[in-house]
Amino acid sequence: MIILRYLLFPFAIVYGWITSIRNFLYDKGVLKSYSFDIPIIAVGNLSVGGTGKTPQIEYLIRLLSPNYKIATLSRGYKRKSNGYVLADASATSESLGDEPFQMYQKFPNIKVAVDADRKNGIENLLKLTEKPDVILLDDAFQHRKVKAGFYILLSAYDDLYYDDFMLPTGNLRESRSGAKRANCIIITKCPKNLSIEEQYRIKARINYKIPIFFSFIDYDTRVYNKNEEINVSEIIAKDKVIIAGIAKPEPFIDFIKKENDVIMIYPDHHHFVKNEIDSFKESSFGKIIITTEKDYVRLKGQNLNNLYYLPIKSAFLVNNQRFNGLINDYIIKF
DSSP, X not given: OHXXXXXXXXXXXXXXXXXXXXXXXXXXXXXXXXXXXXXXXXXXXXXXXXXXXXXXXXXXXXXHTTTSOEEEEEOOTTOSOOSOEEOOTTOOHHHHOXXXXXXXXXXXTSEXXXXXXXXXXXXXXXTSTTOOSEEXXXXXXXXXXXXXXXXEEEEEXXXXXXXXXXXXXXXXSSOGGGGGGOSEEEEESOOTTOOHHHHHHHHHHHOXXXXXXXXXXXXXXXXXXXXXXXXXXXXXXXXXXXXXXXXXXXXXXXXXXXXXXXXXXXXXXXXXXXXXXXXXXXXXXXXXXXXXXXXXXXXXXXXXXXXXXXXXXEEESSOXXXXXHHHHHHHHHO
């Protein structure tokens, strides 16, 4: 795979030119970006997947929902519906996509919508009788058709964008210079003991005069299903089947596994089919199944009675109050 990526280097150069020309046309106003009279916060990345966008969106929901009516809007990756869809009682992971459906179930007091055309999605949200005060755009850093008021760029600690290259040789969707559009950068999935010296080194490499923060994935102390919850310490000691259909599942697996556990890894946003479900049932005889919260919303209707999920959340190493202040100041001054 690595050799193939290097062989595809000329295509990465061409792809980089194409995205750079597109961004230039938006920057110069040749291609039109649309603004809206409402605070819009976009969370995204420069690379393909695995930077922790959903935990960061959930962090913003927890921060803002006590004081504002919140709506989230994403494209609804791998959903089986088309166009604009607003989550309601009939929503499923297939109609919304797994991550929006997860947010809809987790935060019943917010509006959750999907639309590949973010401009159209925002326009529909603003037509609601009870329209939102703030819209959170999930994975919209490259969606230049809409001009958000505040951009949060995420980059995973183990795959920093400034050491990466354009697709298909690397994982970048656009040039590293796209980071200049961000209002702040969050280095995600950091070790909890990341030193201040290493944080300064990363800031120096980025070398932009914008706030840079460091966050980590914090795991819940319990696993859950629709009927009960169990302490993680008990779960780690048990024989179990671990199922993960997410980008970069290794930290999740390392956190929960013990020797001789059955581990099943699938592509991100994987839609599980009957023979896979049957395999889970067979492999988990006398054991419990642990999966991610995102996978759980796709598996919970599959009659897996011993199925549990482990929630995660994004937490800052330092300066969470400064980050919170940036977001609140943007909304207040809008």
